[in-house]
Amino acid sequence: MVKRRSHMDMSCPVARPLDVIGDSWSLLIIRDAFDGLRRFGQFQKSLGLAKNILSARLSSLVAHGILHTVPAGDGSQHHEYALTEKGRALFPVIVALRQWGDEYFFQADEDRFRLVDREHREPVAKVEIRAADGRLLTPEETVIEMYR
Template structure:
């Protein structure tokens, strides 16, 4: 198996983020954590993931500060995994993936889960905006790249 290249020192913020959260299992674990799952067994049952893979992903997410392991509320040796403030900052990422899936991966009549505002029951919509709140798309943006040393 080829070793995965680390992107921890990359100049691109997207690359560094993917170094931490860039595989589907990690994103699905974070999604489930937003849905209230906290226990190893809950994640395993929800995802159908092998124990060794789940163990590794939870370890990486914990080491990177996305999740924290805390003693289970009923005591004992069991641990629960909770999103940290850093982990909660992934909420727009999960919402953006949902919106992409809703728009492109379901037929109009096909049922799917929905993300709703708890207080009103209204659907959630994520929009990319400029600093002054104006909607903006990819054609109106440019990336200012860092010049790598030679």
């Protein structure tokens, strides 16, 4: 098996996070955490993932500050996983990925899940990229530049 190369030395803000959230299991764990799952067994049931792989992914997400462990809400000796501020900041990423997947990976007649506003039960608006002045931007209207 080829050893995975780390992206942490790259000066690209897309590449560096891939070491932490770039595998599908980590993103699905984060998705499930946003959906309210907190316990190891809940993640395992949702994902059908082997315990050793789930344990490794959860440990990595904790080590990188995406999740943290908290005492179980039922007062037992177990612990639960909760999103940190850094983890919660991934919400727009997960929403954009959800919306992209809904648009490009389902047929119109297929059942699927959608994200809705809890209060009004209306679908969440599509994630958009806007300029500081509010203009909607396309990829052609942006450029990458170095800053410190």
